[in-house]
Amino acid sequence: MAVHKHSKKRDAILECIRSTSSHPTAEWVYAQLKPQIPDLSLGTVYRNLSIFKQEGLIGSMGVVDGMERFERNTEPHTHFICNHCSAVIDVEDMDPPLHLGRQIGCGNVETCILTFTGICNQCAEQSAPA
Ligand SMILES: [Zn+2]
Numbered sequence: 001m002a003v004h005k006h007s008k009k010r011d012a013i014l015e016c017i018r019s020t021s022s023h024p025t026a027e028w029v030y031a032q033l034k035p036q037i038p039d040l041s042l043g044t045v046y047r048n049l050s051i052f053k054q055e056g057l058i059g060s061m062g063v064v065d066g067m068e069r070f071e072r073n074t075e076p077h078t079h080f081i082c083n084h085c086s087a088v089i090d091v092e093d094m095d096p097p098l099h100l101g102r103q104i105g106c107g108n109v110e111t112c113i114l115t116f117t118g119i120c121n122q123c124a125e126q127s128a129p130a
């Protein structure tokens with residue numbers, strides 16, 4: 001059955017997203033799995049990621065530099081995006097600032113997703129004068 005034939009790839013793709021705390025692109029997942037699964041196509045990766053997203057198995061934090069970034073964390077949370085290396089980092093210990101919603105009054109606020117941008121610690125270290 002078609003479902004069976006694809007389930008091994010499906011599992012590998014899902015496992016790949018769940019094994020990293022980074023926010024990978026479809027291309028990254030493809031590059032990771034291609035050596036183990038030589039007949040894997042980028043289209044299969046894209047297709048499965050969009051199904052996982054619909055099923056709520058993985059999250060997507062949006063598009064950075066024209067590439068959708070997927071992640072294992074499906075709860076709304078705060079991100080930091082590096083302007084230099086495009087790293088997407090989950091900001092821990094920060095509750096969504098739902099109180100800000102009281103000031104906008106457009107409706108009932110349920111989530112507030114905040115994104116910080118800047119230069120990540122790693123990039124800052126690399127560009128610091130020695
Ligand atoms: Zn960076």
Ligand SMILES: [Zn+2]
Pocket residue numbers: 023061071073077079089090
């Ligand atoms: Zn995230």
